C-alpha cells in the first residue's frame with residue numbers, strides 16, 4: 055500500500071549531509087514537528103553519542119537506534135524525522151525507515167562532508183587519523199544502503215539551505231502527484 059500523501063518525512067544521509075538542519079527547516083516549511091533520533095537517544099540514555107560509543111560501544115548504540123525506530127514506526131501523523139548517518143546501514147532498519155515515512159536521502163560528495171566536519175569532535179567514527187580517508191571509505195561502503203533505503207534522492211552539494219528545502223518539498227510533491235496518478 056502507498057503512503058498517504060503529505061505523510062511523514064524521514065531524512066537520511068551521511069554525517070554532515072545536513073539532516074538535522076534540514077529537519078528543522080522542513081519543520082518550519084511544512085509545519086510538521088521534527089524529531090532527531092540521535093537527540094532522542096541522547097536524552098533517553100542521559101549521555102552524548104560520544105559517551106555511549108566510548109562507554110558501551112557502537113553495537114549498543116545500534117541496538118538503541120533500532121529499538122527507537124521500532125517505536126517511531128508505530129507513530130501516525132505528520133512528522134519530520136532526521137536519523138543518524140549509520141541508521142540505513144543495518145538491513146533491519148530499512149523497512150522500519152520506510153514505515154516511518156517517505157525516505158529522503160540527502161546525498162553529498164565526500165569533499166563537502168570533509169569541509170563541513172573537519173573541526174568536528176562529536177562524531178566518534180571520524181575521530182583520529184585521516185578523517186578524510188575515513189569519510190571516503192565509509193561513504194563508499196554505505197552508498198548502496200542509502201540508495202536501497204531512499205524513496206527520493208536530493209543532491210545537496212554547493213546549495214544554499216533554503217534551496218535544498220525547496221528541492222525536497224518539490225520532489226515530495228512530485229512523488230505525491232505520481233502516487234495519486236497511480237491510485238486514480
Ligand code: S3P
Pocket residue numbers: 067068069070073074092103137138139140141176177178179
Ligand atoms: C553516525 C552518525 C551520527 C551518530 C553516530 C553514528 C554514523 O549521526 O548517529 O555518531 O554511523 O554515521 P549524524 O549523521 O547525525 O552525525
